[in-house]
Amino acid sequence: MNNGFNPYDPVRARLIDIIDESPNIKTFRLEPEREFSFKTGEFIQLTLDGIGESPFTPSSSPYVNDRLDVTIMKAGYVTEKIHQLKGGEILGIRGPFGRGYPVEKFYGKEVIILGGGCGLAPIRSLLFELLEQKEKYKKVTLCYGSKTPTDCIYKPMFCDLNKVENFQCYRSVDVADDTWDGHVGVVTTLLDQINFRLENAVVVVCGPPVMMKFGTLKLLQIGFDPKDIYLSMEKNMSCGYGKCGHCMLGDTLVCKDGPVYTYDEVKNYDHIW
Ligand SMILES: Cc1cc2nc3c(=O)[nH]c(=O)nc-3n(C[C@H](O)[C@H](O)[C@H](O)COP(=O)(O)OP(=O)(O)OC[C@H]3O[C@@H](n4cnc5c(N)ncnc54)[C@H](O)[C@@H]3O)c2cc1C
Ligand code: FES
The missing domain is CATH 2.40.30.10 (Translation factors)
Incomplete structure (x- = not known):
């Protein structure tokens, strides 16, 4: 207080x-x-x-x-x-409340963002932050997946971002319809299409638990260091302020120590997804 x-x-x-x-x-x-x-x-x-x-x-x-x-x-x-x-x-x-994205740790690096469904909400705020000081980041690549083209949120944002130097957006849908001629497949398959230098990249992942899980597994398989994978975790909450214990994740409280963690910080806890 x-x-x-x-x-x-x-x-x-x-x-x-x-x-x-x-x-x-x-x-x-x-x-x-x-x-x-x-x-x-x-x-x-x-x-x-x-x-x-x-x-x-x-x-x-x-x-x-x-x-x-x-x-x-x-x-x-x-x-x-x-x-x-x-x-x-x-x-x-x-x-x-909580601990957000430590953007100063991203300076000079390629920032890859993997988002699914409503997980694009915190990512949109992060994109505004990255755009504000865009010269500080080597490159920003957004990979976003939705179930269908209709489920894609912030549609105009994708065109706008693709016009910004060093920003690139890729979209995928799980199931296509007549309006869609883009990539079809789960969002993690977009990682096979983008170029980045692993040793100078960090990844931010935000989406439904299943996407966070398989996204993280794929990033580890590619060779990312668990310290370079940033996850936005969700737990049921009450006080929001570290007092009630509703949001425990291992030894931590998501409302205070999160919601943003590196995978390295949570990898040994049970039931993280
Ligand atoms: C730090 C944080 C940030 C979030 N940001 C967003 C956001 O930007 N946009 C958004 O749409 N949602 C976000 N959520 C999830 C959102 O809080 C829940 O969807 C919401 O609390 C559900 O409330 P309800 O009363 O409608 O659902 P309920 O009737 O309480 O429950 C319906 C279902 O939602 C699940 N649920 C309830 N609370 C949560 C929760 N806190 N997290 C995940 N699932 C929950 C329940 O287990 C149940 O399956 C966030 C959650 C956290 C912890
Ligand atoms: S919500 Fe009360 S301790 Fe986290």
Whole structure:
């Protein structure tokens, strides 16, 4: 509770826009009543009065602090209620919490990003961060997979990023339809198509547990050092602030020591996926 920061006291925020991203994912744009800062990869607890609270990672730029985007997949009770909002409602934001992406460790390196489904939400915020100081990174390669073309979120972002020097995006779908003439296969198969220098690359992985697992196994097979694989872990949470123990992962608490870990930090724990 330093500098007047009370972790249990939500900042009120008005819902000013809702963007449909896919059949079960929407982006909710919030305008906090006072400035709200976060670092990329840190998370917030979003409260809907009378309904409940859930953890989400902001998907907007960490350089913007008068509004905040949260991209939410319908998963259960709270997220279903959030999806029913129409705009204009007041929500609560607690945080930011946790340990985000240590981008200073990526300076001078090739950054490969492997994202699946709604896992692109924290990655979008990371991309905003990397774009802000793009001269600091050798190259940024985004590989993103969705189940079908309709399930792909942030579609316009891919064209925009491909126009940036040293940024490249690759997309895949598990199942194609008439609108798709790109790569078909699980997202990890995109790793076979990209060029990188293993000894100077780091990888960020974020997506559903099955993708995180098989993505990590493939990266290890390719020869990546477990210290160079960054994972965004999810556990059920309550306080968000290291007090209740709901989010234990081995000897650590995801809300405090994560959600971003290197694979090296979690590889010996049970049930990480
Ligand atoms: C640090 C962190 C960041 C996250 N960021 C995002 C994000 O940016 N966008 C997004 O859509 N989701 C994100 N999630 C997942 C999101 O918190 C859950 O989907 C949400 O809490 C489900 O709440 P619910 O009441 O709708 O579902 P419930 O009715 O509680 O449960 C429905 C299903 O979701 C599972 N679930 C519940 N809580 C979590 C959880 N914390 N993590 C994973 N699965 C859960 C349950 O086990 C159950 O299978 C994040 C989770 C964490 C821990
Ligand atoms: S959510 Fe309470 S200790 Fe992590």
